[in-house]
Amino acid sequence: xxxxxxxxxxxxxxxxxxxxxxxxxxxxxxxxxxxxxxxxxxxxxxxxxxxxxxxxxxxxxxxxxxxxxxxxxxxxxxxxxxxxxxxxxxxxxxxxxxxxxxxxxxxxxxxxxxx
Amino acid sequence: xxxxxxxxxxxxxxxxxxxxxxxxxxxxxxxxxxxxxxxxxxxxxxxxxxxxxxxxxxxxxxxxxxxxxxxxxxxxxxxxxxxxxxxxxxxxxxxxxxxxxxxxxxxxxxxx
Numbered sequence: 422x423x424x425x426x427x428x429x430x431x432x433x434x435x436x437x438x439x440x441x442x443x444x445x446x447x448x449x450x451x452x453x454x455x456x457x458x459x460x461x462x463x464x465x466x467x468x469x470x471x472x473x474x475x476x477x478x479x480x481x482x483x484x485x486x487x488x489x490x491x492x493x494x495x496x497x498x499x500x501x502x503x504x505x506x507x508x509x510x511x512x513x514x515x516x517x518x519x520x521x522x523x524x525x526x527x528x529x530x531x532x533x534x535x536x
Numbered sequence: 537x538x539x540x541x542x543x544x545x546x547x548x549x550x551x552x553x554x555x556x557x558x559x560x561x562x563x564x565x566x567x568x569x570x571x572x573x574x575x576x577x578x579x580x581x582x583x584x585x586x587x588x589x590x591x592x593x594x595x596x597x598x599x600x601x602x603x604x605x606x607x608x609x610x611x612x613x614x615x616x617x618x619x620x621x622x623x624x625x626x627x628x629x630x631x632x633x634x635x636x637x638x639x640x641x642x643x644x645x646x647x648x
Contacts, residue, residue, distance in 0.1 A: 424579075425579070452634065454635065454636075456636075456638075461640070461641075462640055462641070463540075463626050463628075463638030463639050463640050463641050464580070464626070464636070464638045465638070466635040466636065466637070469634055469635055471634075476634070477634065477635060480635070512579070512580070514580075519634055520634055521568050521630025521631060521634045521635065521636060522568050522585075522587050522630060524582050524585065525582075525636060526582075527572075527579040527580040527581075528579055529577070529578065529579045530579065
């Protein structure tokens with residue numbers, strides 16, 4: 422079956438612009454996660470959805486970052502007033518249910534470059 | 537707070553040689569532990585996981601890992617490395633609130 426997909430695969434933007442990154446999870450997976458991976462680092466947690474609600478948004482770095490999952494499936498990560506430090510690969514993962522014992526299936530990521 | 541340490545940033549081995557990648561974690565209770573592999577341009581793929589029970593766990597692609605509570609370690613091993621194993625390897629611990637906490641990764645290079 423289809424895995425987690427993310428669009429776009431690459432996004433180049435200018436400092437100060439607004440960007441949206443999309444994640445399509447595996448069908449039927451209720452849990453969805455966003456991570457950010459900077460160069461030379463491991464993925465860092467941003468936000469986790471269980472269904473439509475954000476169960477944990479403690480990893481969002483500041484109020485420029487926001488994510489939604491209005492119908493409990495597709496999710497969009499939104500970044501306002503982008504800064505050069507936002508450049509990274511943004512990873513999305515989904516899992517069948519809540520609990521970190523559930524395997525998280527990762528998408529290929531969106532590489533964001535802020536000029 | 538939970539954390540994961542991967543002490544080796546980069547490891548180089550010859551094809552056919554054995555491999556051990558180190559992982560140490562910090563967590564108050566029995567952890568959920570994972571090893572993921574990331575090949576260039578690919579998403580993270582789960583190699584194996586430990587939740588409870590037998591401390592030696594088998595994974596895909598011939599990998600295994602051993603949970604040692606006394607050493608707070610979860611080292612990944614493979615008896616004979618193939619050139620296709622060249623990739624970045626991440627150890628992770630499942631935190632209280634369902635998220636994963638990753639180490640900084642170990643880049644494996646395999647020479648023929």
